[in-house]
Amino acid sequence: MEQKMFCYQCEQTVGCTACTGAAGVCGKKAGTAKLQDELTGALIGLARAVDGNEDLVTEKTDALMIESLFMTLTNVNFDDSRIQAQIDRVHREQGRMIPRCAVCASPCGRNEDYNMEQLWQAEENIRSLKSLLLFGLRGMAAYAYHAMVLGYTDNTVNQFFYEALMQIGLDLTMEELLPEVLKLGEVNLRCMALLDRANTETYGTPEPTKVSMQIDAGPFIVVTGHDLKDLQLLLEQTKDKGIAVYTHGEMLPAHAYPKLKAYPHLKGNFGTAWQNQQKEFDAIPAPVLFTTNCLMPPKPSYADRVFTTEAVGFPEMVHIGKDKDFTPVIEKALELGGYTAPQQQTGINGGTELTTGFGHGAVLSVADKVVNAVKAGKIRHFFLVGGCDGAKAGRNYYTEFVKQTPPDTIVLTLACGKYRFHDLDLGTIDGLPRIMDMGQCNDAYSAIQVAVALAEAFGCGVNELPLSYVLSWYEQKAVCILLTLLHLGIRNIRLGPSLPAFLSPDVLQYLVDSYGITPITTPEQDLAELLQ
Structure with a gap:
């Protein structure tokens, strides 16, 4: 019998619902998807073995947890033999902590993997919140991994992987799961700060x-x-x-x-x-x-x-x-x-040269110039237009949005979504380029630092700044970044090109009511509303 899969963790999932056939849109086969589920279930089993006992956890355990979660991201690993070997490694580490007894007079549950079918078949809202938590964890694991290979770790971040995976394996209500989902945004902010420090202390502060x-x-x-x-x-x-x-x-x-x-x-x-x-x-x-x-x-x-x-x-x-x-x-x-x-070679819009390096270090070094330009009315608004790129129709929205931004506005961008437009020449304002590439997806931390600094300079909250967020998403790192923005209380984010399939109507309504998250419409309509 042909294997079937269930996967809806990326933006391009079939019909905006789920990939359920023999292969996913990304090229992942059903057998590989099943092994990634087994690896995730084994990691939940590892979290159960730890069960809050930090004395059981070593640097090797943390590294195994982070690397394994990273392997389950979209478009990372299609090699079944390596995924199976990783499952075996997780089981050996779990066995070091507690015997994997097949029969026990007093079962404790701490040596059992989690069957991911329980998640995929759970009640809609529970499945939605647990998926949001799991996919955010996978994204955060990528950032923790990049910091770890440079020798930077954070115990609070590492502990949260075990804590949150435990929650996924428990029978919890929406009211119990929601705080954990939002906490992930807080912990991911800490993780992105760690990676920012790792990169800059190792390679220097990025410069334009x-x-x-x-x-x-x-x-x-x-x-x-x-x-x-x-x-x-x-x-x-x-x-x-x-x-x-x-x-x-x-x-x-x-x-x-x-x-x-x-x-x-x-x-x-x-x-x-x-x-x-x-x-x-x-x-x-x-x-x-x-x-x-x-x-x-x-x-x-x-x-x-x-x-x-x-x-x-x-x-x-x-x-x-x-x-x-x-x-x-x-x-x-x-x-x-x-x-x-x-x-x-040329960019999508015919440009032959790209500019990067406008991280928070570079932007804040000219903060006075930026603030003065705003006070003088030369800069009316900032737009953060960034996130993942992808092949699905509708992503030309971001190109058209940037092209239509008024000449007295600045476009901050990051991640690969910028390839849609960052070879455009939109000119400058007082010597500041109108398009500023802040870096990789994890450099959303730079955008956050700039927003906080501007809010302090103008004596207002981040939601009172002339700054709007127009984001594109594809995979799980975008999920943890979104949760971080929500943790910071940032409202009225425009998100596209389509909303995540794993958001149930009730969970989506909560995000709309609490944070004003809105799907993108047309560049003209969104610009008109954001510039009001």
């Missing part, structure tokens, strides 16, 4: 930087994903080898970090957002290293040049293990040789 979209002749490697440590290690191993390195997708903001941009062979940016990779990587004369999520099933035309590392995996692709020896990637780059002549 122009990035070329020209690909030079000769051997090169494309690095995609979010993990700055992997990029740094590759840059070290490719020094003086005549190989250029280009970022792709969410790796673009790496060019703004002083210690990374110091490598002369970090040349520029290749391509656009993740969902275009099957077209842009077609017959590319260079290898592509995937460091985190956003992997799509490779086409045969370039499957021999895809390499994965860390939590990323795909069957039969070469995986770079914990030793981080990138020799296979380097050898493939030299073998393929790159282009014989320079190739001028």
Whole structure:
């Protein structure tokens, strides 16, 4: 009998309800989805074994928890053998804490995995809140992972993974689950602050930087994903080898970090957002290293040049293990040789150059200039237009929205959603570019810091600022960021291109009533309402 799946954690799920067939829209097969459910159930079992006893938890336990949750994000790992091996690792760690007894005169429940079918078949509102909690945890795990590989951890963040997973495995009411869901937003703020500190203390404070979209002749490697440590290690191993390195997708903001941009062979940016990779990587004369999520099933035309590392995996692709020896990637780059002549690429709107690096450090360094421009009436409004990109129809809304923003407004952006419009030239206001790329999705922390600083400067609350949030979502990191914004009390967020399938009508109504969350409509209508 053909296996069936149930998955509705991403924005492109079938019919805006759920992927329930033999494969999902992302390319994940039903068997892989089942294994990811088993891994999640095992992690809930691990949380049950801990049961609040911190003495049982080691650094190895925390690392296993974070890496395992990361592996279940959309477009991260399609390799069944690696997911099964991860399940086995979780069971061994659980067994270290408490025997996995098959028969016991006094069962304690602490050695049992959770059957995810209980979640998927739960009452609609319970399923909705538990899904919101689970998907937010998966997103936060990605941020915790990136900080962890740089040597930065936070015990409060780590403890919350066990606490929240325990809640998912319990029989709770909506009233009991809702505070835990909202708490995730608070803890994720702490997690994003941790990652911000890890990145800036390791690589320096990002600074505004122009990035070329020209690909030079000769051997090169494309690095995609979010993990700055992997990029740094590759840059070290490719020094003086005549190989250029280009970022792709969410790796673009790496060019703004002083210690990374110091490598002369970090040349520029290749391509656009993740969902275009099957077209842009077609017959590319260079290898592509995937460091985190956003992997799509490779086409045969370039499957021999895809390499994965860390939590990323795909069957039969070469995986770079914990030793981080990138020799296979380097050898493939030299073998393929790159282009014989320079190739001028362009963004979606025809631009040939991108600018990044407007994190909170850069923006707040000119805070007086920004505040004065607002007081002088030169800046009327700020829009944070950012989030995930994707292939579903309706995402051109964000391009049109940005194009139609008045010339006395500033567009702050982050994550891969910016590829829709950040090659546009909208001019400047008092020397400040009208489009400011704040970085990766986790750099929503920068936007929060800027909002807080502006609120202090004007002596008002964040909801009284001339600042509006127009967000796009695709996967689970967007979920935890949204919960963080709600934790901060930010209201009237526009969200699109469609609302999450896992939000039940009652849960959605709660978010509308409590926080004013609104689905996007048209650029014209939304702009008119936001500028009132």
